[in-house]
Amino acid sequence: MSHLQLIRPEPATGATPARRRKISLDKVAVDFTTRGKTFRAVDDVTIEVPEMQFLALVGPSGCGKSTVLNMVAGLLAPSEGSVTYDGAPVEAANTRVGYMTQKDTLLPWRSVADNIGIAFELRCRKANAAERRERVAEMIDLVGLKGFERHFPAELSGGMRKRAALARMLIYEPETLLLDEPFAALDAQLRILMQQELLRLVERRQMTVILVTHDLEEAVLMADRVMVFTSGPGRIRTERDIPFERPRNAMELRFRPEFSAIHEELWSELKDEFAASVERERRAQ
Amino acid sequence: MTDSSRLWLQRAILLVAILAAWEACARLVSDRWISSPVAIAERLAQWMAGDLWYHMMITGTEIGAGLAIGIPLGVLTGMLLGRSKRMAAVFRPFIVLMNSLPIVALTPLLIMWFGLGMQPKIVLVAFVSFLLMFFNSFSGARAVDEELMDTLALMGASAKERFVKVVVPSCLTWTIAGLKNALPYALIAAVIGEMMLSRNGLGHLITRSAQQFDMTGIYTALFVLMVVGGLINEGTTQLENRLLRWRHLETRGR
Amino acid sequence: MWKGSVVRNRQKALNPRVVLVQQLAFLILLIGAWQFVSGRLIPPFYISNPLDIAGVIWKWLADGSIWVHVRSTIVTLFMGYLVGAALGIGLGLALGLSPRTERIVAPFIAALYGLPKVALLPLFVIFFGIGLVSKVALVASVVIFLLFYATLAGVRDIDRDMIDGLRLMGASGEEITRKVRMPAILPWLYTGLRTSLGYALTTTVVSEALSSNRGLGFLIEYSASQFHSAGVFAAVVVLLVLSSAIMVPLGMLERRSKPTRLSH
Ligand SMILES: Nc1ncnc2c1ncn2[C@@H]1O[C@H](COP(=O)(O)OP(=O)(O)OP(=O)(O)O)[C@@H](O)[C@H]1O
Numbered sequence: 063m064s065h066l067q068l069i070r071p072e073p074a075t076g077a078t079p080a081r082r083r084k085i086s087l088d089k090v091a092v093d094f095t096t097r098g099k100t101f102r103a104v105d106d107v108t109i110e111v112p113e114m115q116f117l118a119l120v121g122p123s124g125c126g127k128s129t130v131l132n133m134v135a136g137l138l139a140p141s142e143g144s145v146t147y148d149g150a151p152v153e154a155a156n157t158r159v160g161y162m163t164q165k166d167t168l169l170p171w172r173s174v175a176d177n178i179g180i181a182f183e184l185r186c187r188k189a190n191a192a193e194r195r196e197r198v199a200e201m202i203d204l205v206g207l208k209g210f211e212r213h214f215p216a217e218l219s220g221g222m223r224k225r226a227a228l229a230r231m232l233i234y235e236p237e238t239l240l241l242d243e244p245f246a247a248l249d250a251q252l253r254i255l256m257q258q259e260l261l262r263l264v265e266r267r268q269m270t271v272i273l274v275t276h277d278l279e280e281a282v283l284m285a286d287r288v289m290v291f292t293s294g295p296g297r298i299r300t301e302r303d304i305p306f307e308r309p310r311n312a313m314e315l316r317f318r319p320e321f322s323a324i325h326e327e328l329w330s331e332l333k334d335e336f337a338a339s340v341e342r343e344r345r346a347q
Numbered sequence: 348m349t350d351s352s353r354l355w356l357q358r359a360i361l362l363v364a365i366l367a368a369w370e371a372c373a374r375l376v377s378d379r380w381i382s383s384p385v386a387i388a389e390r391l392a393q394w395m396a397g398d399l400w401y402h403m404m405i406t407g408t409e410i411g412a413g414l415a416i417g418i419p420l421g422v423l424t425g426m427l428l429g430r431s432k433r434m435a436a437v438f439r440p441f442i443v444l445m446n447s448l449p450i451v452a453l454t455p456l457l458i459m460w461f462g463l464g465m466q467p468k469i470v471l472v473a474f475v476s477f478l479l480m481f482f483n484s485f486s487g488a489r490a491v492d493e494e495l496m497d498t499l500a501l502m503g504a505s506a507k508e509r510f511v512k513v514v515v516p517s518c519l520t521w522t523i524a525g526l527k528n529a530l531p532y533a534l535i536a537a538v539i540g541e542m543m544l545s546r547n548g549l550g551h552l553i554t555r556s557a558q559q560f561d562m563t564g565i566y567t568a569l570f571v572l573m574v575v576g577g578l579i580n581e582g583t584t585q586l587e588n589r590l591l592r593w594r595h596l597e598t599r600g601r
Numbered sequence: 602m603w604k605g606s607v608v609r610n611r612q613k614a615l616n617p618r619v620v621l622v623q624q625l626a627f628l629i630l631l632i633g634a635w636q637f638v639s640g641r642l643i644p645p646f647y648i649s650n651p652l653d654i655a656g657v658i659w660k661w662l663a664d665g666s667i668w669v670h671v672r673s674t675i676v677t678l679f680m681g682y683l684v685g686a687a688l689g690i691g692l693g694l695a696l697g698l699s700p701r702t703e704r705i706v707a708p709f710i711a712a713l714y715g716l717p718k719v720a721l722l723p724l725f726v727i728f729f730g731i732g733l734v735s736k737v738a739l740v741a742s743v744v745i746f747l748l749f750y751a752t753l754a755g756v757r758d759i760d761r762d763m764i765d766g767l768r769l770m771g772a773s774g775e776e777i778t779r780k781v782r783m784p785a786i787l788p789w790l791y792t793g794l795r796t797s798l799g800y801a802l803t804t805t806v807v808s809e810a811l812s813s814n815r816g817l818g819f820l821i822e823y824s825a826s827q828f829h830s831a832g833v834f835a836a837v838v839v840l841l842v843l844s845s846a847i848m849v850p851l852g853m854l855e856r857r858s859k860p861t862r863l864s865h
Pocket residue numbers: 094095096103122123124125126127128129130164294602603604608
């Protein structure tokens with residue numbers, strides 16, 4: 063990494079100028095073998111994510127969204143095609159990204175606070191105790207877990223665990239976020255609040271984001287670009303730029319007529335895929 | 348409160364009833380085989396004023412020294428071997444075989460090697476606790492949640508950091524389960540060693556009494572062993588509760 | 602969606618053939634090193650050597666003298682095991698179904714459980730003499746407690762609410778036993794029966810070594826007392842064959858039917 067790259071460009075407003083390519087998947091396919099049968103989970107997926115872009119992936123369950131994130135995180139190698147990050151092929155666990163997996167992976171023997179602060183215990187991000195405590199308190203505040211610092215994950219609700227996992231990832235401010243259904247277990251109000259908080263943070267820190275979600279509304283509210291996947295094997299059915307300004311106010315955006323128009327347009331695409339996936343599952347039974 | 352005090356009262360009554368019946372049997376029929384509670388209490392007092400503590404110290408030292416060698420070695424080798432895919436695969440059949448062998452069967456061999464003193468018992472306790480801890484932490488290391496390992500890897504944790512922060516604590520459940528076996532088993536192993544050939548220790552108290560057909564001595568020694576064994580069991584349970592609070596929460600939540 | 606690991610298809614799978622070769626290599630190396638070291642670095646008095654041990658085993662097989670001991674061990678093991686299991690399960694059911702009594706006697710049972718049972722052997726020998734009965738009694742005394750606790754845990758595991766629900770739906774007592782009680786208890790019983798078999802074998806061998814004139818435990822102890830180390834190791838090898846023949850299939854069974862709980 064050169065020093066130049068550490069200095070982030072101005073935050074983008076409106077139309078995006080040509081930015082450096084951050085993540086790229088080139089004609090990627092993934093085969094899985096289970097019980098002796100090989101099947102294709104993801105097929106011919108090409109995605110380019112420029113620096114500081116917020117990309118949302120939507121698609122029916124089982125279409126390969128998590129699989130795509132796993133490849134970007136370097137936890138899964140593509141069967142065909144290539145995955146690069148910052149121009150270099152991803153070959154091992156990608157420590158430049160923060161990955162919030164679909165299943166929260168909190169360490170069950172650590173309290174909430176100790177889970178959130180764990181990154182600062184690692185040699186590569188070492189921080190002294192005072193600093194760590196301060197940052198942990200800050201994050202706990204941000205995700206609304208005040209009063210639960212000393213609780214163990216088993217004592218939290220599903221939504222609280224998700225928020226703790228989010229805080230643990232955000233605390234070390236990775237340059238890229240991979241978010242797999244981060245708000246799935248939250249109630250509607252909390253969800254809106256958290257979306258807003260996340261937007262603020264991402265915009266302030268100029269992070270690159272790939273968000274996987276079932277919720278088309280969430281995708282349109284938060285992302286610069288939405289990709290719709292076909293039901294398995296996952297391919298890209300459509301993609302669309304979302305032209306709303308940054309910084310965004312997700313709370314009021316959802317009441318704008320342009321928002322509804324875009325939502326409706328994407329929904330008509332997604333609807334077919336949902337129908338197809340339901341049909342496929344019915345046949346499989 | 349009242350409920351639990353009533354329970355304890357009932358238990359006390361039961362205990363007194365058993366002891367009274369025992370004493371009555373001894374007085375009215377014969378105390379030749381069953382001795383009697385009073386005689387046992389007297390003998391216990393006599394021993395406590397005499398060499399009981401010496402024998403306890405011997406057994407305690409054997410257990411303590413054996414565990415001090417066996418536990419850390421077993422835990423560590425188990426975890427390291429369990430984390431290496433190839434080593435685990437290669438050694439699995441040997442481990443399974445060793446696991447099925449009654450290890451205390453080797454006591455005569457150890458006595459043949461090390462003779463009469465504490466040495467063979469220490470080695471036996473160390474060997475037994477090593478194996479028990481090894482099996483447990485080996486399984487524990489195999490059962491580590493790989494997603495937790497991946498999470499830490501993505502944060503930039505080195506292999507060593509992942510081992511310390513994920514493998515070791517998640518093996519802890521298994522290690523504690525191992526301890527729950529190993530500690531009582533250590534007492535058993537030491538006693539077996541002492542019963543087989545020894546001039547001191549709690550096991551020796553039993554065989555010494557038995558050789559003299561001293562029934563009161565046998566029962567008194569059994570009583571002492573029961574207390575020691577009970578304390579060890581209680582201690583491990585307390586330790587488990589303290590160390591595995593998160594685990595209890597987890598299973599209760601389900 | 603995806604269970605277990607976030608995928609690690611980057612790691613190469615182990616080649617089972619290579620693993621097998623490595624296992625054989627380890628075994629050969631172990632035996633070879635033993636043979637080499639014996640008499641060169643360590644006196645054979647201590648560790649004997651594989652060839653001598655094989656010779657002893659061969660002799661025992663040829664003259665058939667080993668079978669007395671094997672048979673004795675098996676008989677003691679299974680008699681003690683069966684008696685102990687029957688008593689333990691019976692006691693567990695009885696006390697499990699009368700929780701009030703169980704609560705009163707619990708500390709007494711726990712106290713007896715804490716006693717290292719081998720210490721009872723001299724007592725049993727005085728009562729029953731040296732021979733099968735005292736050994737069986739000792740093995741049974743170990744197995745009883747394990748199965749008592751397993752059965753008790755199983756009875757406690759029975760879902761009261763489910764029984765009430767089924768009653769409301771008009772299920773008969775026999776149906777409830779078959780559909781709710783048995784399925785709740787069986788896994789516990791199975792685990793108890795399996796773990797106690799190992800303890801039973803250990804106890805059998807120890808009781809043979811301590812006071813007996815036959816059995817593999819006796820053979821080990823006798824050879825050791827004669828300072829006949831090849832005999833000791835030969836008896837241990839026979840015991841290893843016997844114990845793995847009994848225990849290993851059980852271990853495999855376990856892997857197929859997953860236990861419901863970690864441990865009690
Ligand atoms: N490790 C694996 N082994 C075998 N099959 C897998 C594995 N991981 C995923 N799959 C399969 O690949 C397909 C895509 O899985 P993936 O988890 O990426 O879906 P998804 O889009 O994230 O679904 P959801 O929205 O339900 O989370 C599914 O059919 C799944 O069963």
